[in-house]
Amino acid sequence: MKIGKWVLSGLMLVCIALQAQPQLVSGDFRRNNETGQWRSTSIPNGYTIPEVVIHVDSIDFTAHTIRASADLTVAATSPILTTYFDLLGFTIDSIAINQQLPFYSYNDTVLAVSLPGMMNPGDTTVISVYYHGQPAQDASGWGGFYFNGNYAFNLGVGFAADPHNYGRAWYPCFDDFTTRSKYEFFITTPSSLAAFCNGTLQQQLFNPNGTVTWHWKMNQTIPSYLVSMAVGPYYSLQRTSNGIPVEWAALTTDTVAVLNTFSTLDTTLSRFIGGYGPYPFDKVGYCLVPFNNGAMEHASSIHIGRAFINGSQTYATLWAHELSHMWWGDKVTCSTAQDMWLNEGFASYNEAWYTQFISGQTAYRNWIRTNHRKQLQFAHTPAGDGSYLTMNNIPQEYTYGSHVYNKGADMVHTLRNYMGDSLFFAGCQTYMNNMAYNGASSYDLRDQLTAGSGINMNRFFDDWIFTPGWPHFSIDSVVYVPGGLDHYYVYTRQRSVGNNHLYAMPVDITFSDGVTDTTVSVLIDSVTNVFHIPIYFLAGWIALDRYEKVSDAISDNISTVTSTGVQAINETNVTLNVQSVSVPASLVRAEHNFVPPDPFKQSNPGIRLSDYHYWKIDGLFEPGFLSKGTFVYDGSTSGTTGYLDNTFITTNEDSLLILYREGTWDDWHPVVASTHNIGPSSTDKRGSFTVDTLKQGEYTLGMYDYTLSVAEQPLFSKMQLLIYPNPASGSCTINLPAEGDSAGKIVILDNGGRLVSTFPTEKGERSLIWQIPDRTTGKYIVLYTNGKGTVASGSVVLTGR
Numbered sequence: 001m002k003i004g005k006w007v008l009s010g011l012m013l014v015c016i017a018l019q020a021q022p023q024l025v026s027g028d029f030r031r032n033n034e035t036g037q038w039r040s041t042s043i044p045n046g047y048t049i050p051e052v053v054i055h056v057d058s059i060d061f062t063a064h065t066i067r068a069s070a071d072l073t074v075a076a077t078s079p080i081l082t083t084y085f086d087l088l089g090f091t092i093d094s095i096a097i098n099q100q101l102p103f104y105s106y107n108d109t110v111l112a113v114s115l116p117g118m119m120n121p122g123d124t125t126v127i128s129v130y131y132h133g134q135p136a137q138d139a140s141g142w143g144g145f146y147f148n149g150n151y152a153f154n155l156g157v158g159f160a161a162d163p164h165n166y167g168r169a170w171y172p173c174f175d176d177f178t179t180r181s182k183y184e185f186f187i188t189t190p191s192s193l194a195a196f197c198n199g200t201l202q203q204q205l206f207n208p209n210g211t212v213t214w215h216w217k218m219n220q221t222i223p224s225y226l227v228s229m230a231v232g233p234y235y236s237l238q239r240t241s242n243g244i245p246v247e248w249a250a251l252t253t254d255t256v257a258v259l260n261t262f263s264t265l266d267t268t269l270s271r272f273i274g275g276y277g278p279y280p281f282d283k284v285g286y287c288l289v290p291f292n293n294g295a296m297e298h299a300s301s302i303h304i305g306r307a308f309i310n311g312s313q314t315y316a317t318l319w320a321h322e323l324s325h326m327w328w329g330d331k332v333t334c335s336t337a338q339d340m341w342l343n344e345g346f347a348s349y350n351e352a353w354y355t356q357f358i359s360g361q362t363a364y365r366n367w368i369r370t371n372h373r374k375q376l377q378f379a380h381t382p383a384g385d386g387s388y389l390t391m392n393n394i395p396q397e398y399t400y401g402s403h404v405y406n407k408g409a410d411m412v413h414t415l416r417n418y419m420g421d422s423l424f425f426a427g428c429q430t431y432m433n434n435m436a437y438n439g440a441s442s443y444d445l446r447d448q449l450t451a452g453s454g455i456n457m458n459r460f461f462d463d464w465i466f467t468p469g470w471p472h473f474s475i476d477s478v479v480y481v482p483g484g485l486d487h488y489y490v491y492t493r494q495r496s497v498g499n500n501h502l503y504a505m506p507v508d509i510t511f512s513d514g515v516t517d518t519t520v521s522v523l524i525d526s527v528t529n530v531f532h533i534p535i536y537f538l539a540g541w542i543a544l545d546r547y548e549k550v551s552d553a554i555s556d557n558i559s560t561v562t563s564t565g566v567q568a569i570n571e572t573n574v575t576l577n578v579q580s581v582s583v584p585a586s587l588v589r590a591e592h593n594f595v596p597p598d599p600f601k602q603s604n605p606g607i608r609l610s611d612y613h614y615w616k617i618d619g620l621f622e623p624g625f626l627s628k629g630t631f632v633y634d635g636s637t638s639g640t641t642g643y644l645d646n647t648f649i650t651t652n653e654d655s656l657l658i659l660y661r662e663g664t665w666d667d668w669h670p671v672v673a674s675t676h677n678i679g680p681s682s683t684d685k686r687g688s689f690t691v692d693t694l695k696q697g698e699y700t701l702g703m704y705d706y707t708l709s710v711a712e713q714p715l716f717s718k719m720q721l722l723i724y725p726n727p728a729s730g731s732c733t734i735n736l737p738a739e740g741d742s743a744g745k746i747v748i749l750d751n752g753g754r755l756v757s758t759f760p761t762e763k764g765e766r767s768l769i770w771q772i773p774d775r776t777t778g779k780y781i782v783l784y785t786n787g788k789g790t791v792a793s794g795s796v797v798l799t800g801r
Contacts, residue, residue: 001157001344001400002294002321046080047119049073050221053184054171056195059231064147067132070171074127076119083127085111086168086175086224090133097127111172129172136169141293144169148290150193151232153303155296156225159400164337167224177333178439180221187229188213194234196249198227198301200282201236218300220281221437223333228298230287241266244279249287250309257311258288261319264358268320271357272327272350277429280331280436286319294318297325297347316358317351324350327432335439337399341391342445344400345408352409365548366570368413372548373555373571375407376470376594380498383639388468388498392442410551411464417549418460418506419453427452442466459504469498470553472595473507473524474616475544476664485534490542492522492529493664497553497595502527510546511539514584514620519546541620543589556591561625573632573644574615576694582622588694591616597700601667603790605747605783607657607702607755609668611648614700621696629694630677631658633701635685645685645701653682655704657755658689662697670702670755704755721782721794728772729799735767736784737792744786746770756780772798 051073058067074083088109095104095113103114113127135145138158143166145154158166165175173179187195188211199218206212234249237258246265248258265284273279281300288306295304295318302322308315328350329343352371356364378384384402389395391411394404416424430452431445440448446461463471472495481487490509494502504525511518511533522531548556557569559576562585567576574590597614600607615631633656635649636642649656656676659668673692691699722735734746743763748756748770761768761784777800784792 001155001296001325002318046076046078047083048075048077049174049179049181050075050124051183052171052173052181052227053186054227054229055186055188056229057188059152059189061147061150061152063134065132065134066152066170068171069128069130070173072127072129072172074119074125076121076123078121080119081115083113083115084174085113085129085172087111087129087131087172088136088168090131090135093130093132095127095129097125102127131172136166138166138169146289146291151230151290153230153232153287153289153291154228155291155303156228156298157296157400162396164396164399165223165225167227170229171227173224173227175224177223177225177337178335180223180333180437182221183218183227185216185229186213187216187231189231192233193231194236194249195229195231196234196236196247196285196287196301197229198222198299200245218282220299222299222330223439226297226299226330226333228287228296228301228303230289230301230303232287232289234287241284242269242273242279244269245283247283247285249285250306251288254288254306254309257309260311261309261313261316264313264316264354267357268323268354271353272324275353275425275428276324276327277432280326280432284323284326286322295322297322297329299326299330317354320354321347321351324354331432332435332438332440335441335444337396338393339440339442340394340399340404341408341411342440342442344405345391346412348405348409349412352413368410369548369555369557369571371406372410372413372551373592375402375410376553376555377643378639379403379407380469381643382637383643390468391465414464414549414551415449415460419449419455423453423455424449427455427457463501463503463505467499467501469496469501470551470594471496471501471503471505472553472593473505473544473550474554474593475509475542476528478542482538485536486538488533488535488539488542490522490531490533492524492531492544494524494527494529495553495595505550505552507545507550508547509533510543511535511537512541512543512620513537513539514541514587514622541587541618543618546589553594554591555594556589558587558589558619561586561588561627572615573634574617575630575632577628577630577690579626579628580624582624584622586622586625587619588617588621588627589619591618597668597698598664602785605785605790606704606749606781607659607668607670608648608705609659610645610701613644614698616698617694618696627694628690628692629699630688630690631699631701632688633686641686648701648703649685651703653678653685653687656687656689657702657704658691658699659702660691660695660697660699662695666697668700668702670758671699672758704749719792721784721792723782723794723796727797727799731769731771732796733767733769734782734784734794736761736765742786744784747783747785749781749783750778761786774800 049072053071056066056068092106100116105112137144138160140160143155143158154170156166157164167173168175185197189195191210191212195214197216199216202215202217204212235252237248237250239246250258283300285301287303288309289303291305292307308318324347328346334340334342352367355367379402380388385398389403427449431448434448442465446457450457474493476491476493479489506521507524508519508521516537518535520533555571557572559567559569561578564578569590572590572592593614596611597609633645634642635645637646658671658674660671661668671691675690677688679687719737723732744761745758747758750756777798779795779797782794783790
């Protein structure tokens with residue numbers, strides 16, 4: 001489903017019995033923490049429900065009630081005396097077993113029925129439940145049973161419900177992901193309306209009172225939440241696709257819009273069949289319902305908001321998402337809500353795959369890149385699920401959250417690239433075949449992918465599915481050794497965010513000279529690795545995971561620069577302002593790294609570095625290329641742009657600066673030739689830095705923090721700088737200590753710890769003159785640093801000019 005958090009409304013615990021009340025002793029029951037009620041959490045051992053026949057005899061569109069009955073076939077697998085069903089908030093009219101009236105109890109949540117006698121393994125019986133009332137709608141507003149004018153329809157999941165399965169909102173069932181039954185339906189409607197259900201229409205019965213009973217039958221087993229009915233002023237629009245019947249329940253005026261919106265159905269169905277195996281049900285079906293918050297993947301009868309079928313391709317990925325559920329969720333269903341990514345993560349990924357085979361590889365990469373960046377930025381924050389989660393143990397309140405849908409799609413993207421297309425789809429088909437019409441766990445998927453591909457998938461699932469957070473892979477340095485064959489020694493580095501786990505992952509290294517590209521796959525499995533790679537040409541650019549196959553803690557993108565002007569490098573928070581172009585065109589790759597930057601190599605000069613992210617700029621910078629670069633920061637808690645610097649920016653933004661280093665061998669230093677674009681407010685934590693000349697290397701944010709300098713004061717006090725005149729105006733002389741025998745630099749901070757100026761000192765230099773620019777009066781801190789760190793300090797009072 002495509003699109004919910006909640007408080008489930010309490011119901012009074014009321015027991016209604018015809019005679020004696022059986023004890024709720026068989027099976028697994030627990031008290032719901034929110035409602036205080038008892039309800040079942042797994043089907044009791046001892047019986048299955050192979051068939052269910054649902055009769056809806058009347059629908060009151062004004063009072064929003066139904067009168068119905070359900071015939072539930074119970075098959076014993078061990079001796080049983082009592083059966084239990086979930087049913088939410090109805091009035092029980094009667095219960096019959098072979099024309100007998102059994103004992104039963106009902107507390108508005110669980111219906112317990114005493115059997116006339118012991119059922120032994122192999123025995124079957126039919127329990128008929130007659131009931132009426134108002135079907136439940138979920139507290140979240142998403143799920144349950146809806147009335148809208150002359151429409152009545154259900155959505156089989158309740159976002160706020162516990163458990164989320166919501167078949168019990170309108171018929172008695174065992175409401176979990178693993179209990180599967182075949183279904184028949186007899187839905188009676190006014191003659192002006194039609195009913196659509198799972199499966200195929202068997203017949204229409206025209207009743208003497210002018211109503212019509214619609215008889216539908218589902219030949220495959222499905223769990224309770226995939227059972228559906230929709231009643232409305234429908235007609236049936238039918239065709240075939242790939243030899244499979246297709247049916248839309250729509251208004252006659254919707255015909256053109258339906259056909260246009262589903263114009264790519266043939267291709268989509270063909271691709272899904274080719275990737276995941278035969279279509280698993282008797283028809284492809286969609287019911288257009290008056291619901292504007294998404295769609296629900298009821299097997300062979302998808303309920304989708306009519307507003308999304310508007311004749312355009314705007315919402316094509318929505319119907320494709322739901323169609324892919326016929327495999328991922330309906331043919332094979334996650335056995336618990338904690339593994340919901342098996343349903344929704346794969347269906348969300350199939351939106352990307354749909355984009356790929358309909359719109360091409362560039363569109364696919366854009367989809368994946370945008371989704372990936374959002375997960376890195378938000379999934380673990382209050383705008384997402386609040387913390388880093390494993391994929392296979394999602395808490396109940398986040399069953400339909402960011403990790404399940406969106407990180408799930410990201411994991412499938414990485415999984416597909418890890419296995420390669422042929423083995424990935426072979427493994428998926430093995431999973432579909434061996435787990436068909438059953439529940440499955442992440443461990444089942446792992447084992448079936450292993451069986452179908454011949455690749456041992458244990459390590460991949462340990463790293464990516466059973467571990468929270470993300471790995472981070474980077475090139476630490478490269479050593480080039482020329483010869484008859486060029487040799488490169490590439491040193492890689494592995495870090496992580498949200499875990500302390502060490503990954504083992506094949507990652508591509510691409511060598512490029514602008515004409516020839518050579519890509520080599522290496523296994524990064526340690527904190528640091530070194531790879532010896534011989535190449536037949538001199539590479540101007542060496543890139544890790546250039547084609548974004550691995551969903552690690554980096555969001556990156558490449559801009560091919562062919563014209564001057566402003567060019568955003570999407571999903572990286574970097575924008576170019578190209579001053580001059582080159583021939584051939586330059587390639588600029590921006591990496592937004594969602595791990596903290598390395599610390600200063602030397603003593604901290606009173607600057608606190610970002611605690612969350614940094615950028616790397618590389619690519620092929622051809623002669624003649626010149627560009628400014630803008631780096632955007634955002635310390636807000638906006639769910640669309642923020643959560644980048646919200647823990648880092650703790651004071652006024654005028655204490656921020658941008659720093660640069662050429663590589664891991666270099667130290668961070670402030671970019672003096674830059675502009676700080678604070679914007680309309682210096683306290684909203686939003687702004688950017690524009691560097692005048694964009695260079696290849698790494699950039700990060702810093703914040704002047706005078707407390708860091710104060711912390712180093714004992715070191716400063718060992719050696720004081722002689723500064724004169726003091727107070728000064730116009731200029732002053734700074735005498736350097738004997739440590740001036742090595743090159744260093746002077747750093748000048750104002751009394752708030754903000755950088756004023758920095759300039760280098762030469763080896764052997766004993767003094768220098770600071771030409772003081774026009775500025776306000778006040779006290780300024782002067783630091784002298786060299787290879788030994790910050791070795792001397794002093795202060796000067798400026799009196800202005």
